[in-house]
Amino acid sequence: MFTDLEEHKALLKIKPALGLGGLFILLIFSLNTFGQAKLPPVKFSYTNQLNSDWLIYQPQTSEFSLYIPEYHGRVGALYQWVNIRPDKPFRINFTAKKDLCIFLNNKLIFSADSAATYGLDLSQAVKAYKVGNKPTNRYLLCLWHPTEQPNLNSFRNEADIKLPTVAGQQKKSIVNKYRGSLNYNAFIIFLLLIGLVYGWLRTTYTSDFRSLFSLSNFLRHSALEEGFLAKPISSWSSVIFVIAFALSFALLIVAIHTNIQNIVIFNRLFSVSEADITSKILFYTILIFSFILFKYLFLSLIGYIFDLTALVSLQYREFIRTLLFLGMFLPLIMVLYLAFNTTMPQTVLLISTLAVSGILIITVLRIFYTLNKKVSLKNLHLFSYICATEIIPLIILLKLIVFNY
Structure with a gap:
């Protein structure tokens, strides 16, 4: 009889604990559900866009590795995987020294005949040079120069260069030429x-x-x-x-x-x-x-x-x-x-x-x-x-x- 009484007291102590624990779990679940409802997941899309992750080819392992300037130093060839939809523009602007070459899937699409600033639409290049045949495809972009390293800082998406501003009530588009701030x-x-x-x-x-x-x-x-x-x-x-x-x-x-x-x-x-x-x-x-x-x-x-x-x-x-x-x-x-x-x-x-x-x-x-x-x-x-x-x-x-x- 005394044993049953002790078990009953123990159960009485456990029930409030279970109730508080369940309430805490329910509260966390509600906050999580509310947070998910208020903050939808962010979707990142790199289709028809360059990013800052450039790669170099490692002949020893026949693989690509992330290019780190401080570690790898100056290299003549740099790579990047890009997703290109040929039905949408993929314009990039860059400056190049003479003889800079750009490849898509090992097919030459551009060669600089002089040192200057250039613009290139990779979507048009895919169509013109018939690189790949899928609506959305992953391409290997390669920058190569015979004697010097390509200037990676100058390669930019055209969308990044156009900055929308408002003057009065009219919206205008200002083209930033990316002239580095000159030290006067x-x-x-x-x-x-x-x-x-x-x-x-x-x-x-x-x-x-x-x-x-x-x-x-x-x-x-x-x-x-x-x-x-x-x-x-x-x-x-x-x-x-x-x-x-x-x-x-x-x-x-x-x-x-x-x-x-x-x-x-x-x-x-x-x-x-x-x-x-x-x-x-x-x-x-x-x-x-x-x-x-x-x-x-x-x-x-x-x-x-x-x-x-x-x-x-x-x-x-x-x-x-x-x-x-x-x-x-x-x-x-x-x-x-x-x-x-x-x-x-x-x-x-x-x-x-x-x-x-x-x-x-x-x-x-x-x-x-x-x-x-x-x-x-x-x-x-x-x-x-x-x-x-x-x-x-x-x-x-x-x-x-x-x-x-």
């Missing part, structure tokens, strides 16, 4: 440095500054025999004037090349960091400064060959005077570049290119004019000398600086 800090710092150098030269070497940057002296032939120009590159002040010009010219050249890389041809083939810009500016400054110094040795050598050493000093002084005078306007071009490059990049690029070309061409014309006043250049021998010392170097410089891209 280096340009601004060097421009301020150039301004400080010119300001210091103006206050410290006032007479030399006026003799160089006075328009009346620039147009007067006899000024070549006076002051600073009588013996160029013979004092610290003259060296600093040349360094200031070299820095200004280097700044504009780097701006032009950086602009091209981000807009016209290279267009994010590689990101241009602030360190890259600084190193390029310093490199071009040293290169231009060395070119100006070795110009005299070059003229002396060619003058000796042509037996025209008497013209070397006059020619070099005119070369220095014209370069330094025109270099005074280079900081103004850089201010224009910094102010309007974001809104009018093509116009600023054109103006900057014309400024560089104008300085080189005007310098050659001034030298030609100055030498012609001393000796007639109608003589074929003298004209050959001018071609060897000015015309041919001018063509080479224009090719390297302006028309290289």
Whole structure:
């Protein structure tokens, strides 16, 4: 009897526990059902879309593995599985260097004949090249370059590039060209440095500054025999004037090349960091400064060959005077570049290119004019000398600086 009573008490203790446990389970089940009703499952679809998961082929295992740049380094071929529905567009935009090839299921569908920005519809490529025959199919996309790694960051879906915005009550579509945010800090710092150098030269070497940057002296032939120009590159002040010009010219050249890389041809083939810009500016400054110094040795050598050493000093002084005078306007071009490059990049690029070309061409014309006043250049021998010392170097410089891209 006592045993039955103890069992009955135990059952009475278990029932409330079961009731509380059941109520808790029922509550969890209700919340789960309610959550499922309120939050429908998200469906991810990668049909007709590129993703960021690129693969590389492992010949040892005959399998694909996920490409990790920090681990695998630079590779020439990259792969991705893509789902393509030929009845719907699959447009991608990318920048490519020359000879970049794109394959679908090992069938060549694209080859870059030059470095530029391209657009490609993979759906049309499937139809045109008859790759596969299913309404929805899985294709192996391959990017291959014979010497360099394809620029993966530039491959984007066209849908990702079009950003809807609302202006007032009208909806517009803005196309983002994916111009990487350019680092202007280096340009601004060097421009301020150039301004400080010119300001210091103006206050410290006032007479030399006026003799160089006075328009009346620039147009007067006899000024070549006076002051600073009588013996160029013979004092610290003259060296600093040349360094200031070299820095200004280097700044504009780097701006032009950086602009091209981000807009016209290279267009994010590689990101241009602030360190890259600084190193390029310093490199071009040293290169231009060395070119100006070795110009005299070059003229002396060619003058000796042509037996025209008497013209070397006059020619070099005119070369220095014209370069330094025109270099005074280079900081103004850089201010224009910094102010309007974001809104009018093509116009600023054109103006900057014309400024560089104008300085080189005007310098050659001034030298030609100055030498012609001393000796007639109608003589074929003298004209050959001018071609060897000015015309041919001018063509080479224009090719390297302006028309290289």
